[in-house]
Amino acid sequence: MLERLQAWLNRSRSGRKAQQALAHLPAPKTPQAQPLTDLRLIVLDLETTGLNPAKDEVIAIGAVAINGQRIAMDDQFDLILRRPELDISETVLIHGIGPEALTKGHETEDALLHLLEWMNGDPILAYHAAFDKKFLEKTLRQTLAYSQPHTWLDVAELMPALFPDAKPGGHTLDHWSAQFGLAASARHHAAADALVTAELTLIALNRAGKAGLATLSELNRKLRDVRRLNSLKRL
Amino acid sequence: MTTPLDRELPQNTRAVIGFLREHAPFSNMDDAHLAHFAEHASLQFFADGDVVLSPAEGAVDRFYVVKQGRVQGERVSERTGETETTFEISQGECFPLAALIGERPTRTLHRASGDTFCLSLDHDSFVTLFADSDTFRDFCLRGVSSLLDQVNQRIQSGAMASIGHGSSLDTPLARYALRNPIVCSPDTPIRKAVSRMHDNSVGSIVVTDDNRHPIGIFTLRDLRTVVAESTAPLDSPVSQVMTPEPCCLPATADAFEAAMLMAEHHFAHLCVKDADNQLIGVVSERDLFSLQRVDLVHLARTIGTATHLRTLVSLRSEVSRLVDSMLAHGADSGQVVKIITTLNDVTVRRVLELNLKRHAPGLPFTWLTFGSEGRREQTLLTDQDNGILFQAPAGVSESQARERLLPFADTVNHELAECGFTLCKGNIMANNPKLCLSQREWDDWFQQFIDAATPKNLMYSSIFLDMRAVFGPIDPLQSLLDGVLGRISANPLFQKMLAENALNRRPPLNLFRGFRYASDGEPHTLDLKRQGLAPFVESIRVFALAHQVESANTLERLDALADKGVFDRKDASAWKEAYSLIQAIRMRAHQEQLKQQKPLSNFINPDDLNPLDRRILRESFRQAQRLQQKLEVTYQL
Numbered sequence: 103m104l105e106r107l108q109a110w111l112n113r114s115r116s117g118r119k120a121q122q123a124l125a126h127l128p129a130p131k132t133p134q135a136q137p138l139t140d141l142r143l144i145v146l147d148l149e150t151t152g153l154n155p156a157k158d159e160v161i162a163i164g165a166v167a168i169n170g171q172r173i174a175m176d177d178q179f180d181l182i183l184r185r186p187e188l189d190i191s192e193t194v195l196i197h198g199i200g201p202e203a204l205t206k207g208h209e210t211e212d213a214l215l216h217l218l219e220w221m222n223g224d225p226i227l228a229y230h231a232a233f234d235k236k237f238l239e240k241t242l243r244q245t246l247a248y249s250q251p252h253t254w255l256d257v258a259e260l261m262p263a264l265f266p267d268a269k270p271g272g273h274t275l276d277h278w279s280a281q282f283g284l285a286a287s288a289r290h291h292a293a294a295d296a297l298v299t300a301e302l303t304l305i306a307l308n309r310a311g312k313a314g315l316a317t318l319s320e321l322n323r324k325l326r327d328v329r330r331l332n333s334l335k336r337l
Numbered sequence: 338m339t340t341p342l343d344r345e346l347p348q349n350t351r352a353v354i355g356f357l358r359e360h361a362p363f364s365n366m367d368d369a370h371l372a373h374f375a376e377h378a379s380l381q382f383f384a385d386g387d388v389v390l391s392p393a394e395g396a397v398d399r400f401y402v403v404k405q406g407r408v409q410g411e412r413v414s415e416r417t418g419e420t421e422t423t424f425e426i427s428q429g430e431c432f433p434l435a436a437l438i439g440e441r442p443t444r445t446l447h448r449a450s451g452d453t454f455c456l457s458l459d460h461d462s463f464v465t466l467f468a469d470s471d472t473f474r475d476f477c478l479r480g481v482s483s484l485l486d487q488v489n490q491r492i493q494s495g496a497m498a499s500i501g502h503g504s505s506l507d508t509p510l511a512r513y514a515l516r517n518p519i520v521c522s523p524d525t526p527i528r529k530a531v532s533r534m535h536d537n538s539v540g541s542i543v544v545t546d547d548n549r550h551p552i553g554i555f556t557l558r559d560l561r562t563v564v565a566e567s568t569a570p571l572d573s574p575v576s577q578v579m580t581p582e583p584c585c586l587p588a589t590a591d592a593f594e595a596a597m598l599m600a601e602h603h604f605a606h607l608c609v610k611d612a613d614n615q616l617i618g619v620v621s622e623r624d625l626f627s628l629q630r631v632d633l634v635h636l637a638r639t640i641g642t643a644t645h646l647r648t649l650v651s652l653r654s655e656v657s658r659l660v661d662s663m664l665a666h667g668a669d670s671g672q673v674v675k676i677i678t679t680l681n682d683v684t685v686r687r688v689l690e691l692n693l694k695r696h697a698p699g700l701p702f703t704w705l706t707f708g709s710e711g712r713r714e715q716t717l718l719t720d721q722d723n724g725i726l727f728q729a730p731a732g733v734s735e736s737q738a739r740e741r742l743l744p745f746a747d748t749v750n751h752e753l754a755e756c757g758f759t760l761c762k763g764n765i766m767a768n769n770p771k772l773c774l775s776q777r778e779w780d781d782w783f784q785q786f787i788d789a790a791t792p793k794n795l796m797y798s799s800i801f802l803d804m805r806a807v808f809g810p811i812d813p814l815q816s817l818l819d820g821v822l823g824r825i826s827a828n829p830l831f832q833k834m835l836a837e838n839a840l841n842r843r844p845p846l847n848l849f850r851g852f853r854y855a856s857d858g859e860p861h862t863l864d865l866k867r868q869g870l871a872p873f874v875e876s877i878r879v880f881a882l883a884h885q886v887e888s889a890n891t892l893e894r895l896d897a898l899a900d901k902g903v904f905d906r907k908d909a910s911a912w913k914e915a916y917s918l919i920q921a922i923r924m925r926a927h928q929e930q931l932k933q934q935k936p937l938s939n940f941i942n943p944d945d946l947n948p949l950d951r952r953i954l955r956e957s958f959r960q961a962q963r964l965q966q967k968l969e970v971t972y973q974l
Binding site for chain 2: 282293
């Protein structure tokens with residue numbers, strides 16, 4: 103992982119830019135028969151300047167990976183792209199690999215390439231995923247002209263589908279966190295919110311296993327069924 | 338606390354470090370080691386009832402810390418075949434240490450209790466941490482006992498501040514005992530014995546038989562009597578004036594036991610014997626305390642020979658000072674309550690003796706004590722629970738005897754109150770005609786108590802079923818006690834009612850393992866006596882009475898129940914430890930209150946404790962819950 107990153111950094115420093123790097127990125131994976139117990143999933147949260155994908159910008163990206171139903175602290179992504187209070191050109195990259203790669207002033211471009219590399223094409227989960235999906239796709243398109251479709255799953259959909267009897271009293275991340283006694287270590291911090299979302303995902307995966315859902319495609323099918331059922335109810 | 342290191346780490350890693358810092362032993366680890374932990378940690382979820390670790394999985398390869406929720410250890414009881422919870426691991430605690438270090442499978446099934454998140458390290462990261470951090474290694478190797486040491490060290494260092502250094506009371510007597518003690522045969526003339534003492538500048542000489550078994554001791558105090566009262570010419574054999582059957586202890590006994598024995602009997606010298614009863618040394622009061630200002634023996638003797646009530650009253654403040662210094666010299670809470678009990682006994686005896694000199698009631702009686710005093714579990718906060726067991730001489734009716742004894746008892750009760758033993762609000766005192774009885778009357782009284790187990794009787798069980806004699810002949814009490822124990826052990830219904838009653842006091846933990854505060858104290862306080870100690874005392878009493886254990890002392894009852902196979906030995910020692918810790922925290926609070934000249938109280942606010950004490954207190958309450966569970970299972974409640 104580190105070697106790959108350093109190799110990539112060297113490549114981009116040596117003058118050849120994003121286009122070459124893009125060609126080497128791992129391809130997105132689709133939901134197949136991957137067993138849920140032995141699967142890498144990306145759980146992501148974005149901080150943005152507002153709610154409108156047409157106008158607003160991504161400020162920070164926080165993500166953790168679930169691998170074999172475990173969240174490893176040495177496999178995460180914690181990146182502040184732009185801080186409104188700071189010089190707009192400044193980006194600060196913080197990640198969990200090691201201080202060698204901790205260099206200030208990475209271009210947004212470099213940071214996003216690194217994110218794609220790190221995600222390794224694995225399915226992406228987020229809370230209210232449609233929001234994060236729109237912002238991330240827009241940012242990738244504008245910065246890197248990258249438009250490959252990734253597999254997204256919505257944790258806001260996963261929780262009520264697997265815990266139909268729970269009464270969290272609302273539909274937000276805070277409601278579901280409180281339902282299971284979880285709390286983010288920092289408010290409105292992309293990485294902290296991503297971790298709480300991932301913790302909910304662990305709970306959901308545990309329940310899915312007990313409900314006989316063994317693979318990602320089975321889980322995806324379950325979500326589709328619940329969606330269809332809900333739209334029927336609305337009619 | 339933010340270190341430069343922290344700022345380079347991702348938010349989630351910093352949050353893990355922050356979590357670890359709140360829990361021992363991580364709280365004492367270096368930042369670099371914590372960062373290593375956090376960077377290599379993984380987070381896992383276990384739903385309620387999920388198996389976390391199982392003996393079937395083979396050698397353990399991860400180290401876990403509970404981040405949220407609980408993990409319980411399960412073991413199948415060999416006796417009943419039922420699954421029982423052996424331990425509970427809650428937030429900030431780690432597992433499975435022994436199996437991980439031994440690179441073997443765990444012996445206990447670990448199961449999540451409630452939704453649980455655990456942080457874990459793989460074997461390599463664990464080994465690195467183990468090698469790099471002394472604190473972590475110490476904890477892994479010695480487990481929770483390394484934390485208990487920290488607590489005890491703090492209890493002692495607090496008291497030490499006012500005393501200065503001294504040697505520990507745990508020191509085996511062999512270390513103190515004078516090698517090659519000065520001895521002589523029984524036919525040695527007194528003059529020769531004294532000159533031998535003089536030549537060796539010692540205060541005592543042991544008289545031994547041909548097998549080197551000690552048969553008597555002769556001290557300078559005895560010599561004073563010989564000279565002052567001219568009891569024997571100095572040419573007569575020492576056996577005529579020696580104290581026969583000298584007090585002896587085995588070499589394995591510790592200084593504390595020696596001090597207690599001296600305090601109780603007012604001896605200044607003790608013989609130390611080996612396994613074959615051969616004399617190997619002599620320990621004097623001066624040997625034990627030459628380096629310390631702790632003077633238990635001296636204080637006990639001063640109390641025991643005081644000639645006026647006001648002297649006794651003034652000596653009571655010395656008792657508190659002594660408790661301070663005992664804690665400082667390494668006495669544990671079990672030792673300290675015994676010291677307090679011993680000094681209280683000496684005081685009670687002296688008050689009785691002084692009153693007997695003034696106006697003896699003229700008939701033999703035994704002074705009984707009940708409740709915590711009966712159990713030898715008194716702390717500085719104590720009130721009177723006593724009674725009289727008398728033998729009416731021929732021609733004196735029981736009521737006539739009682740009429741003679743009651744005014745005497747009343748004076749004693751009030752003088753004890755002056756010495757600091759608060760009068761009993763429930764009137765459980767010897768001056769109460771209902772508690773000043775002959776053996777026949779006591780026997781009837783207990784028969785009624787047991788056969789007609791009313792709720793009120795059961796309420797008094799914690800007082801009357803823990804009794805002992807402080808003064809007077811012991812035999813009448815012994816036969817009374819035999820009858821009571823026989824009756825209870827043959828009466829399963831009464832046992833069951835006692836058990837039900839014992840479950841009325843629940844340890845102060847709520848469902849979420851937080852503290853359940855006392856309803857009758859200040860807000861956010863726990864009653865260490867009623868909520869903390871009582872569940873142990875009451876449950877153990879039921880088992881002890883059912884199995885005819887004679888001792889009233891809770892720790893001794895636990896030992897006896899383990900000896901009889903009623904309790905698993907490991908369980909018994911866990912319960913002893915838990916009980917002693919609650920007692921230690923209670924006594925420390927009392928010493929603190931005395932220092933601040935506040936009235937003594939058993940209520941404490943757990944927020945005032947440091948996190949380590951809080952955790953240990955919580956674990957101790959958990960042990961009380963386990964003990965109560967055993968009671969519930971045994972009596973099917």
